[in-house]
Amino acid sequence: MHYNFTIEKIENFNLTHTFECGQCFRWKPNLDGSYTGIVGEGIYNIRMLEDSDLIIESSIPDSKEFFEKYIDNLTDYSTIKQLLLKSDKSMEKAVEYGYGMRILKQEPWETLASFIISANNNIPRIMKTVENIARAYGKQIEFKGKAYNLFPKPEELADARDEDLKCCGLGFRGKYIKRAAQMISSGEIDLEKIGNMDSTSARSELTKIQGVGPKVADCVLLYSYAKADVFPIDVWIKRIVETIYFGKEKKLHEMQEFARNKYGELAGFAQQYLFYYARENKIGC
DNA sequence: CCACAGGACGGCT
DNA sequence: AGCCGTCCTGTG
Numbered sequence A: 001m002h003y004n005f006t007i008e009k010i011e012n013f014n015l016t017h018t019f020e021c022g023q024c025f026r027w028k029p030n031l032d033g034s035y036t037g038i039v040g041e042g043i044y045n046i047r048m049l050e051d052s053d054l055i056i057e058s059s060i061p062d063s064k065e066f067f068e069k070y071i072d073n074l075t076d077y078s079t080i081k082q083l084l085l086k087s088d089k090s091m092e093k094a095v096e097y098g099y100g101m102r103i104l105k106q107e108p109w110e111t112l113a114s115f116i117i118s119a120n121n122n123i124p125r126i127m128k129t130v131e132n133i134a135r136a137y138g139k140q141i142e143f144k145g146k147a148y149n150l151f152p153k154p155e156e157l158a159d160a161r162d163e164d165l166k167c168c169g170l171g172f173r174g175k176y177i178k179r180a181a182q183m184i185s186s187g188e189i190d191l192e193k194i195g196n197m198d199s200t201s202a203r204s205e206l207t208k209i210q211g212v213g214p215k216v217a218d219c220v221l222l223y224s225y226a227k228a229d230v231f232p233i234d235v236w237i238k239r240i241v242e243t244i245y246f247g248k249e250k251k252l253h254e255m256q257e258f259a260r261n262k263y264g265e266l267a268g269f270a271q272q273y274l275f276y277y278a279r280e281n282k283i284g285c
Numbered sequence B: 001c002c003a004c005a006g007g008a009c010g011g012c013t
Numbered sequence C: 001a002g003c004c005g006t007c008c009t010g011t012g
Helices: A015-019 A064-070 A077-085 A089-097 A108-117 A123-137 A162-167 A171-185 A191-195 A199-206 A214-223 A235-249 A252-280
Strands: A003-007 A027-029 A035-039 A042-048 A054-058 A140-143 A146-149
Touching: A003 A064, A015 A027, A015 A035, A015 A042, A042 A140, A054 A064, A077 A089, A077 A252, A089 A252, A108 A123, A108 A171, A108 A191, A108 A214, A123 A146, A123 A162, A162 A171, A191 A199, A199 A214, A214 A252, A235 A252
Parallel strands: none
Antiparallel strands: A003 A054, A027 A035, A035 A042, A042 A054, A140 A146
């Protein structure tokens, strides 16, 4: 059984640039240009028609409102782009390259776990590991004749056996995932409260979790809580910021400071355009 | 076979 | 406070 809905005449939205810009790990392209993804409690298939209508099939009913929030359809991207385009020539290129990119509003626990896994790791392997965990621990859903697995809740992972986690390909991150799941299911860390904090307090709360440093914390703030004043710096961002702005002489925290001053409340959007542009064009390698 | 890619931690200065 | 070796696994 599946349920259909449409979002008509959508603007500033591109499936590839949104789902393949490195912010999420559970969307896959199909041969016909549509994408299938696992989001929250549901499975979604999404395609865009020539006239910019979005056609969505979902495993759960009445999910249009939820899905519009998830794809950040209430944010005005033309204003964001307009402001960033004025910044400088490189940012202009990055914004134009990543047209239609949206910053998704993802579920905090799944985002936290996924970005703990991202440490010292690359995107294809992160996707594979997340899927392994879902298959081993998450609820299975049938959708259009195929089986999918939701990402498990913290409680479903809190007493996982170490050997089982090892089979998911987590490596040294296994213990971080397990401890994080325990901290959250016990209430020691409250992800809902963190969402109501300002970025600085939320970051220091998140970095209490082992395996969560500044980069992972900022990814959670940006991709789950829509806190766009953060600027997560990974190797790609480091390389492109060095290439564009100042060579090798800046430290990470100086780059952070620079970006927050330059882009302010739009730092997170700036980061996402730069990241996607740098990675797709292998800038700085 | 080895080199390399990719963030956080922890031990060292 | 800052630097750097180590953690794991897939790819070239």
